[in-house]
Amino acid sequence: MTLPVIGLAEISRVATPSLVFTAVRHALIAHAEGRTSVPAPMVLDFPAHAGDCHVKAGYVEGSPYFVVKVASTFASVNNGLMLVVDATNGTPAAVLADEGKLTAWRTAAAGALITDAMTPVDVDEVAVLGTGEQALMQVQWLRELRPLRRVKVWGRRPSAVDGLCAALAADGLDARPDALAGAKCVIATTAAREALPSAAFRSAVHVTGIGTDMPGKGELPVEVFAGAVVATDDHEQCLDHGDFGNAVRAGVVADDVDLAIGAVLRDGMERGRRSVADLTGIGAADAAVAAAVLAQLVR
Amino acid sequence: MTLPVIGLAEISRVATPSLVFTAVRHALIAHAEGRTSVPAPMVLDFPAHAGDCHVKAGYVEGSPYFVVKVASTFASVNNGLMLVVDATNGTPAAVLADEGKLTAWRTAAAGALITDAMTPVDVDEVAVLGTGEQALMQVQWLRELRPLRRVKVWGRRPSAVDGLCAALAADGLDARPDALAGAKCVIATTAAREALPSAAFRSAVHVTGIGTDMPGKGELPVEVFAGAVVATDDHEQCLDHGDFGNAVRAGVVADDVDLAIGAVLRDGMERGRRSVADLTGIGAADAAVAAAVLAQLVR
Structure with missing residues (x-):
């Protein structure tokens, strides 16, 4: 299996405010209408290293992909990535190594x-x-x-x-x-x-x-x-x-x-x-x- | 961020029955002693494609890594990977593109x-x-x-x-x-x-x-x-x-x-x-x- 790992530079090139606003608006409306799947998140705690990890997953009906996000904060430093999976056959499509920026942008947009x-x-x-x-x-x-x-x-x-x-x-x-x-x-x-x-x-x-x-x-x-x-x-x-x-x-x-x-x-x-x-x-x-x-x- | 994606051939080379038995035995004993973190899994369903995706996470105290596993089954075909994350700082360490084999082996070993x-x-x-x-x-x-x-x-x-x-x-x-x-x-x-x-x-x-x-x-x-x-x-x-x-x-x-x-x-x-x-x-x-x-x- 080859799995492209896409870095922040490439992500930033396409994740314009317009793209993010459109996607987040669409997701919020779909969520209000019950057209999303969002399981309860998972949390792992690492008290010895002042760390925690939150795993979230989500899917908007009709999208070609679903996403599993792994976001950790250790000693106030954020880290993480999003795994994007083909929603028609379950094949992992790519890792977005976004350094937490996509979460920051979707939060800002919402x-x-x-x-x-x-x-x-x-x-x-x-x-x-x-x-x-x-x-x-x-x-x-x-x-x-x-x-x-x-x-x-x-x-x-x-x-x-x-x-x-x-x-x-x-x-x-x-x-x-x-x-x-x-x-x-x-x-x-x-x-x-x-x-x-x-x-x-x-x-x-x-x-x-x-x-x-x-x-x-x-x-x-x-x-x-x-x-x-x-x-x-x-x-x-x-x-x-x-x-x-x-x-x-x-x-x-x-x-x-x-x-x-x-x-x-x-x-x-x-x-x-x-x-x-x-x-x-x-x-x-x-x-x-x-x-x-x-x-x-x-x- | 560079994130190595390790394929099944390389995984198979090191995942001997001895290594798997030792790891699973250690995990089961640690779990019995309350020395593991295992959040409730997440499940996403894709009825239109006869698919589902299970996301599990786990950590055994003292291990250098924690793991997020994404395993999907669409039309009876399994797919998935394990994301291995550094448990001291939250940095993603590698993707094990194991095609579901590590799950099969740990199930067999347990x-x-x-x-x-x-x-x-x-x-x-x-x-x-x-x-x-x-x-x-x-x-x-x-x-x-x-x-x-x-x-x-x-x-x-x-x-x-x-x-x-x-x-x-x-x-x-x-x-x-x-x-x-x-x-x-x-x-x-x-x-x-x-x-x-x-x-x-x-x-x-x-x-x-x-x-x-x-x-x-x-x-x-x-x-x-x-x-x-x-x-x-x-x-x-x-x-x-x-x-x-x-x-x-x-x-x-x-x-x-x-x-x-x-x-x-x-x-x-x-x-x-x-x-x-x-x-x-x-x-x-x-x-x-x-x-x-x-x-x-x-x-």
């Missing part, structure tokens, strides 16, 4: 798509909480979808806040470390296990949370869910370990109030209330992006 | 090890039920551990029974299609969803079942468990979808009577009662064999 869909069109100022890779990317990818004027930043480490502001300024944005003053659109990107400062959410009309991806995490103050239009990327998963689940367990919202993010992308939503989008990450998005990348490469 | 450990030493006649790859391999691998004189074969298709007898005869064994006459040692290797003919088990002092690996399957008549010493490769898994679980649900045995196969391999067992070993396949055995193969190749 967040940006729903932030854009749920935030009133005239809002051009966002607050971003957190200073990691996703803090930068959520803004950059949202900017592909709508003009942004100002970005307010919050993080626990002042040096990281300054670094993110500088990176955003280099992209031509007016970026300032004053997210606690609030903004109409708030994007939370942290790995927090306790709620972020509620001041940051006080003037929010829309909140997107992308950082709560496993049990024990939780970044949104549960009050932001009160009376809000709620959208989840996967109902069961967000109930199990997303910010939505934290709010339900706190008694702030009922466990059946959420819309599917894919349904909001497809149909739009009722305006006039605050909205909250909770993203925990779905294997169908990995599958759609990896399949789209490989389909481009084998053309 | 079955042969426990059949040999539980069957009285003077028994040199076995009945094998089923005529597939594992029917032949369970006998061949058991023969690495003890002398065999005669093999009795049973299967639903006479031509397949004749073919297996011929293959065993070519190995110098006295093989006959009379397994329903019974034998002291019985090895069931079928994908049956209903119990095999009870006549085959009437004179059994030991029974090994290796074919019941997913919900809905079941090959052993539940009566063989009555009053028997029972050993399972994984308590929860065998309770969930093994023959042991079928016997428990039928009320034939209590759900806590089973010993761990690894404990029997380590300590031996009480003699004088019929014994039954139920194997559903554990990811730790995949991990141990793949790690041992890669360790040999990188020496």
Whole structure:
């Protein structure tokens, strides 16, 4: 058996924002309509090396490929790959040695798509909480979808806040470390296990949370869910370990109030209330992006 | 990232029965002692192509590698590979493109090890039920551990029974299609969803079942468990979808009577009662064999 191993340079050449947005949007809508297969992920822990490995699989009906993703984090260093398998005969088609970038891009795309869909069109100022890779990317990818004027930043480490502001300024944005003053659109990107400062959410009309991806995490103050239009990327998963689940367990919202993010992308939503989008990450998005990348490469 | 893809020829060169037996025995004992990590497997179904894909992961504490196995069956054709990952830093180390053979070998080794450990030493006649790859391999691998004189074969298709007898005869064994006459040692290797003919088990002092690996399957008549010493490769898994679980649900045995196969391999067992070993396949055995193969190749 020969199995091509495709490196990041080649992947980056074809994985344009347009390709990733299209694939992720398609996957989220298919997922909302029950046209995906996403088994519960597997987790292996390696406490002696401060490591863990998450294995996810996904398939979007009609796709020529399904995908098994192996993503590990050891001592804060991410690693991983996606194995793309022919969905008509089970033959491994390729390994995408993407160094975790396809996951970062699909996360950025999913967040940006729903932030854009749920935030009133005239809002051009966002607050971003957190200073990691996703803090930068959520803004950059949202900017592909709508003009942004100002970005307010919050993080626990002042040096990281300054670094993110500088990176955003280099992209031509007016970026300032004053997210606690609030903004109409708030994007939370942290790995927090306790709620972020509620001041940051006080003037929010829309909140997107992308950082709560496993049990024990939780970044949104549960009050932001009160009376809000709620959208989840996967109902069961967000109930199990997303910010939505934290709010339900706190008694702030009922466990059946959420819309599917894919349904909001497809149909739009009722305006006039605050909205909250909770993203925990779905294997169908990995599958759609990896399949789209490989389909481009084998053309 | 460069990721070596190692083909079957190279794998076969180092995966001697001795290496596989040693690795599987080590994995089964470690599993019995709680020194393995084996998340619940993932399954994807592709009904339009008569296909499914099983993803298993496993780690044996102290091993330099953990393993993610992707095994698919489409229209009865098996395919798959094992991804071997460095357990100290999460870096993918190699893909073993083993065409499913490592799974076949670890299944054969696990079955042969426990059949040999539980069957009285003077028994040199076995009945094998089923005529597939594992029917032949369970006998061949058991023969690495003890002398065999005669093999009795049973299967639903006479031509397949004749073919297996011929293959065993070519190995110098006295093989006959009379397994329903019974034998002291019985090895069931079928994908049956209903119990095999009870006549085959009437004179059994030991029974090994290796074919019941997913919900809905079941090959052993539940009566063989009555009053028997029972050993399972994984308590929860065998309770969930093994023959042991079928016997428990039928009320034939209590759900806590089973010993761990690894404990029997380590300590031996009480003699004088019929014994039954139920194997559903554990990811730790995949991990141990793949790690041992890669360790040999990188020496």
